[in-house]
Amino acid sequence: MKRGSVIGNIAKDLGIDMKSLSSRDARIDNEGNRKRYCDINMNTGELIVAERIDREGLCGKKASCVIKQELVLENPLELHRFILNIQDINDNSPQFKQSIIKFEISESAYKGSRYLLDEAHDADIGMNSVQSYTLQNNENFLLSVLTGANGGKYGELVINKELDREKQSEVALILTAVDGGTPPRSDTVVVTVSATDADEGQNGEVTYEFDNLAExxxxxxxxxxxxxxxxxxxxxxxxxxxxxxxxxxxxxxxxxxxxxxxxxxLLFDGAVAIPSGYLPPNYAEVEGAGTLRSTYNYDAYLTTGSRTSDFKFVRSYNEGTLTADLTLKKTPFAVDNLEGLEAEMNDSFQTM
Structure with a gap:
């Protein structure tokens, strides 16, 4: 039905005063937030088609296709539910999945051998779907139409006359699928049968040219x-x-x-152990309060990474002891000086 076509007079069917439709703000709502397919005429109370209804798009191959709607009235609030039953029309043609079907059949194939043909599909249901097949330009084959488990129709080629490759190596047939609508719709496909030598196969080979080979x-x-x-x-x-x-x-x-x-x-890279004899006794570590005064304590820094084995005393806590720049090297002269210094300091302790 086209847009604006009248479905029926819903106000009359429900016994609603048509004069109150406008004052009560009558409208059509859809259950499930579907697209609004119909509307109401406020002056006549008629239910009209608001949008084109595509049954195949809504319900596919289902046998029943319905749309649930509501008529809403305000002041006071009234809800009237109704159902639209969408009937199928023959608006789709049968279609084969491939454009050409190729058969290779041995000329030794016996009479009565059968070869399955591809089924034509139709989006419509019931009588509007494929109902029959016809075969044209045929001398060697009969066509048998069968019904599948899903209700669809498909055809079979049946050898009626044995093939002779030497007389005719190839036969081109025209297969037509026809639906049962009014007017009927159809689709055709070319079936090519090639005859092969008897030793190439007992019953021949069938080759389909499918658009989708996985089928x-x-x-x-x-x-x-x-x-x-x-x-x-x-x-x-x-x-x-x-x-x-x-x-x-x-x-x-x-x-x-x-x-x-x-x-x-290594503990230190390039570090040289310094004998304890080189250090003055005042630098020895003592426990507790110790016997040395804090004025004789020194802070010593050893150079790491140096290959000359030098060490240096920094300034002591007593300014009169050693200078901060006094550097001792491990030479014979420096060793003698250190030993003399050690002797003098030992004498001073004995005197004390």
Missing amino acids: VPELKDMSGDESSSKLTFYLIIALVSVSTFFLTFIIIILAVRFCRRRKPR
Whole structure:
């Protein structure tokens, strides 16, 4: 029905005063927030089509297709639910999935051999769907029309006259699918049958040219096997990669630990141990209060990274002791001076 077409007079069917439709703000609401497919005429109370209704888009191949609506009236509030039952019309034609069907049949195929034809699909339901098939330009075959489990119709080629490759190597047939609508709609496909030598096959071979090869059952199995093989290949690659990474990681850890064991462990890089005899006795560490006064305590800094084994005394707490710039080197002269200084300090302690 086109937009504006009258479905029925809902005000009359419900016994509502048509004069009160405007004052009571009558309107049509949709349950489930669907698209508004109908409306109400405030002057006549008629229910009219507001938008085009596509049954196939709403319900597909379902046998029943309904739309739930509500008539709403204000002051006082009234709700009247009603259902639109959408009937199918023959607005779709049958369609084959492929444009050409190719058969290779051995000339030794016996009379009565059958070859399944592809089914034509129709979006309409019931009598508006495919009801019959016809075969034209035919001398060697009969056409048998069967009904599938889902109610769809499909055809079979039946050999009525044995093929002779030497006389006719190829036969072109025209297969037509017709629906039961008024007026009827149809679609055609070319069926090419090629005769092969008797030793090339016992009953011949059938070849379909499908737009989607995955729809053929045999090819579905093949694609499944191929997918399984690819998955196994990927799993093997992943296992090898993880194993290689793990072994490499273990080798690196062992190499690092081996290198660390062989590396000499030094407290200071380039540091030289200084004999305790080189230091004055005043610098010796004492426990508790000690016997030395704080004026004889020194802070010593050893140079790290130096290859000359130098050390230096900084300024002592007693300004009259050693200068901050006094640097001693490990030379014979410096050693003698240190030993003399040690003797003098020992004498001073004995005197005290």
